[in-house]
Amino acid sequence: MKLVIQRVTRASVEVDDEIVGEIGRGLMVLVGFGLNDTTKEVDYLSKKLVKLRIFPDENGRMNRSVKDIGGKLLLVPQFTLYGRTKKNRPSFHKALNPDDATQLFDYFVRKCGEDIEVETGEFGAYMKVDLLNDGPVTILLEKDFSEDD
Structure with missing residues (x-):
């Protein structure tokens, strides 16, 4: 499982000229799943995402989570995170x-959504994502428990 997290x-997210998900201050997250992913990876990364301290405190240090600042999540499904680019045309055989x-x-x-308000994109749809990156701060989180053996 891969997450590309942007502090915004x-x-x-727009589908067919209609906004289907929208947030103010928070995290816009591209979400991709690989062949070995299960609920175990989801459980781990959902907790990690909500607790990730990438918002500034009163001293300007990244010491607050999206939950701490009362922010929201915009989760956007993105199978292309598993695109392999060994050749010039991406291959997606590693995507779930x-x-x-x-x-x-x-x-x-x-x-x-158990811990914070969530908006989403639409799985399988052609989406237009608009964001104002704050910082910019972009973090990549990955977890594949099948590789931990």
């Missing part, structure tokens, strides 16, 4: 199939 002042990825994405949204 605002972000939105759409049916299983949809289920894991929905589960991820529910898990994150």
Whole structure:
């Protein structure tokens, strides 16, 4: 499972000229699932995401989480995070199939939503993502428990 996290002042996702998800201050997160991903990776990364301290405290140090600042999450499914670029045309054979990825994405949204308000993009749709990156701060989080053996 891979997350590309961007600290934002605002972000939105549009599908067919309609905004389907929108937040103010918070995190816009691209979410991708690989072939070995299960709810175990989702459970781990959903907790990590909500607790990740990348917002400034009163001294300007990254010491506050999105939950601490009363921010929101905009979660955007993004299978292309598993694109392999060994050749000039990306290959997506390491990405989880759409049916299983949809289920894991929905589960991820529910898990994150236990702690914080969540908006989403639309799985499988052509989306336009608009954001104002704050910092800029961009963090990559990955977890594959099958590789931990």
